[in-house]
Amino acid sequence: MAKRSTPRPAARVAPDDAFLDRHLPYLFGHASYVMNKDFDARAKAAGLAPVEWRVLASLYDDEGLTIGELARKVVARQPTLTKAIKRMHEAGLVRREDDATDLRKTRVYQTRRGRTLALRLIEVAKAHEAQLLQWLTPGEITALKRTLQEILGRERSPLPDDHEIVMKDA
Amino acid sequence: MAKRSTPRPAARVAPDDAFLDRHLPYLFGHASYVMNKDFDARAKAAGLAPVEWRVLASLYDDEGLTIGELARKVVARQPTLTKAIKRMHEAGLVRREDDATDLRKTRVYQTRRGRTLALRLIEVAKAHEAQLLQWLTPGEITALKRTLQEILGRERSPLPDDHEIVMKDA
Numbered sequence: 001m002a003k004r005s006t007p008r009p010a011a012r013v014a015p016d017d018a019f020l021d022r023h024l025p026y027l028f029g030h031a032s033y034v035m036n037k038d039f040d041a042r043a044k045a046a047g048l049a050p051v052e053w054r055v056l057a058s059l060y061d062d063e064g065l066t067i068g069e070l071a072r073k074v075v076a077r078q079p080t081l082t083k084a085i086k087r088m089h090e091a092g093l094v095r096r097e098d099d100a101t102d103l104r105k106t107r108v109y110q111t112r113r114g115r116t117l118a119l120r121l122i123e124v125a126k127a128h129e130a131q132l133l134q135w136l137t138p139g140e141i142t143a144l145k146r147t148l149q150e151i152l153g154r155e156r157s158p159l160p161d162d163h164e165i166v167m168k169d170a
Numbered sequence: 171m172a173k174r175s176t177p178r179p180a181a182r183v184a185p186d187d188a189f190l191d192r193h194l195p196y197l198f199g200h201a202s203y204v205m206n207k208d209f210d211a212r213a214k215a216a217g218l219a220p221v222e223w224r225v226l227a228s229l230y231d232d233e234g235l236t237i238g239e240l241a242r243k244v245v246a247r248q249p250t251l252t253k254a255i256k257r258m259h260e261a262g263l264v265r266r267e268d269d270a271t272d273l274r275k276t277r278v279y280q281t282r283r284g285r286t287l288a289l290r291l292i293e294v295a296k297a298h299e300a301q302l303l304q305w306l307t308p309g310e311i312t313a314l315k316r317t318l319q320e321i322l323g324r325e326r327s328p329l330p331d332d333h334e335i336v337m338k339d340a
Contacts, residue, residue: 021319027319030318035321147314
């Protein structure tokens with residue numbers, strides 16, 4: 001993938017035996033990076049870290065989620081998420097309410113300001129997605145979404161508190 | 171995706187209008203997490219951070235990569251990568267050599283110890299991948315790989331030094 005500008009030793013492994021470029025978990029990680037990086041810069045310009053953008057988009061779809069539900073949805077550890085929600089609360093984007101029937105649970109809601117920002121960023125995100133998908137046929141896109149939903153639908157295990165997020169930079 | 175154990179307000183958005191669960195960049199990020207997390211725990215048990223595992227696997231395929239080539243391959247910023255390679259050098263997994271024709275460049279090679287560890291972890295990684303793909307048909311897997319390679323093949327821009335990695339936990 002990298003361009004080579006200087007002579008270099010031959011690869012040790014023959015192309016047909018190369019591992020990483022056909023390893024789906026790696027391809028997914030790399031594709032995830034490619035598909036998210038430009039938009040993440042836009043969200044950052046709007047004052048949102050990547051996890052905060054995912055919280056905002058989750059609450060646009062489905063208000064009143066608990067911290068645990070949000071953690072699974074945005075793929076973050078609870079301590080990280082709790083800090084993100086605190087920042088978003090201070091920025092006037094979300095409000096928190098005790099659950100009506102279970103006082104141990106807090107539910108998170110969008111404010112009007114949060115919803116306005118969500119609507120604006122979702123339009124930007126959709127435009128980014130369209131740009132990324134311009135080289136795929138509609139059939140390929142449909143198949144891709146179905147396959148991804150299949151992979152995610154099989155995943156039912158909760159997110160452990162101490163789990164590192166993939167592609168975390170360390 | 172989350173199970174709900176208590177009564178809660180209706181979602182604000184009708185299922186057909188939901189954004190996040192059909193947004194490909196999000197689905198990719200989530201699938202990437204699901205596909206990598208169990209293996210990352212195995213690599214960690216072997217003493218490797220996720221980026222170090224990707225370096226090891228890259229060098230297995232293609233020895234003598236420069237830092238810049240490795241940064242694109244493993245999707246990491248150069249300062250992060252430089253630190254990772256320093257750690258791996260101290261652990262006896264890689265060695266560094268000046269490029270034969272361009273002394274400004276350093277090339278990174280596997281040691282015998284690094285190659286032994288790479289071979290062991292690649293077997294584990296392949297087993298993990300097979301487990302993840304058991305619900306997909308061979309045709310779906312082929313189509314998926316082709317689509318991912320298409321997305322990555324279009325991506326030619328270099329990785330800026332200050333760029334955040336997607337799904338980084340902040």
